[in-house]
Amino acid sequence: MSTPHPPPGTFDTALDRAFGHPSGLLGRVGGRLMSRANAATEHRLVDLARLEPDETVLVVGPGPGVGLDAASRLAGEVVGVEPSAEMRALCRERCGDRVKLRDGAASSTGCADASVDVVLSVNNVQLWDDRAAGFAELFRVLRPGGRLLLSAHEKWLPVPRHDLAAEVTAAGFTDLQTWTWEPPGFAALAAQLRARKP
Numbered sequence: 001m002s003t004p005h006p007p008p009g010t011f012d013t014a015l016d017r018a019f020g021h022p023s024g025l026l027g028r029v030g031g032r033l034m035s036r037a038n039a040a041t042e043h044r045l046v047d048l049a050r051l052e053p054d055e056t057v058l059v060v061g062p063g064p065g066v067g068l069d070a071a072s073r074l075a076g077e078v079v080g081v082e083p084s085a086e087m088r089a090l091c092r093e094r095c096g097d098r099v100k101l102r103d104g105a106a107s108s109t110g111c112a113d114a115s116v117d118v119v120l121s122v123n124n125v126q127l128w129d130d131r132a133a134g135f136a137e138l139f140r141v142l143r144p145g146g147r148l149l150l151s152a153h154e155k156w157l158p159v160p161r162h163d164l165a166a167e168v169t170a171a172g173f174t175d176l177q178t179w180t181w182e183p184p185g186f187a188a189l190a191a192q193l194r195a196r197k198p
Contacts, residue, residue, distance in 0.1 A: 038063065038067075038123055038187070039066050040184050041123070041151050041181075041187065041190050042066040042067030042070060042122050043066070044151070044181065045067060045122055045149050045151050046070040046074070048149055048192075048194065049071075049120060049147060049149050051071060051074040051075040051118060052074075052075070052076075052117075053075065053076050054076050055075045055077075055117035055118055056075065056078075056079070056115060056116050056118075057071045057077070057078045057079070057116070057118045057119075057120060058078075058079050058080075058081065058111060058116045058118070058119045058120070058138075058141060059071060059081070059119075060081055060105070060106045060109070060120070060121040060124055060134075060138070061082060061083075061105075061106070061123075061124030061127065062080040062082055062087070063082070063084075063090075063122075063123070063124075064091065064094065065091035065094040065099075067120060068080045068094070068095055068099055069094050069098075069099075071120065072095055073098075075117075077100070078098065078099045078100070079099065079100045079101075079102070079111065080095075080099055080100070080102070081102055081103075081104035081105065081106075081109045082101065082102075082103070082104070085103075088103070105128065105129075106121070106125075106131075106137060106138060107128065107129070107134045107136075108137065109137055109138075109141055111141040113140055114140075114141070114142065114143045114144070115141055115143070116141045116142050116143065116146060118147045118148075119138050119142060119147070119149070120149050120150075121149075121150050121151070122150075122151045122152070123151065123152050123153060123156070124152070125150055125152050126152055126153075126157060126158045131158065131164075131167055132171070135167055135168055135170075135171035139171045139172050139173065139197055142197040143197070144197055144198065145196065145197065145198075146196065147194065147195070148168070148193075148194070149193070149194050150192065151181070151190045151191070151192045151193075152190065152191055153189070153190060154188065154189045154190065154191040155188060155189070156188075157191055161178055161180075164178075164193065165193060168193065168195050169195075173195035173197060173198075174195065174196055175195060175196040176193070176195045177193070177194045177195070178191065178192065178194075179191075180192065
């Protein structure tokens with residue numbers, strides 16, 4: 001007797017509900033796994049940002065809130081923009097009232113013009129529906145001199161790293177730097193990017 005194959009797309013749908021667009025029980029389980037697997041990268045990006053107590057930080061796609069929590073302990077104000085209700089709930093559990101959370105995405109942050117000093121995003125850029133709109137929005141909300149720091153599993157980047165860098169430059173960012181970083185443990189190689197709004 002043979003084992004039936006799952007319907008086409010079932011595995012991808014389950015992965016998406018756990019990690020891509022977390023929802024339901026799978027989303028909460030995925031969030032718990034992400035909080036462990038991404039922790040070192042989240043903390044590294046916060047360290048690289050060199051946050052100051054008077055700065056406002058926007059975290060795009062904070063997932064379960066590890067980086068959001070770390071940023072909230074250093075910066076004056078921290079805003080998390082997350083489309084998943086399950087992930088926003090995990091962020092609230094982790095961060096309490098130290099952060100502001102809202103439903104949104106890179107292309108629709110809900111932030112005012114030039115109101116943010118630093119934008120951070122880990123393992124999220126590959127989920128953006130429209131990267132050009134996302135980078136344009138992040139450019140809009142950053143103050144002059146504001147910093148953008150992104151990290152993503154290199155194998156899940158939506159385009160090669162140099163093409164992603166070109167998209168960031170096309171949005172108006174300058175002082176662009178890219179590199180790869182190997183997190184400790186079993187986490188995948190991370191492609192990282194830092195840029196500044198002139």
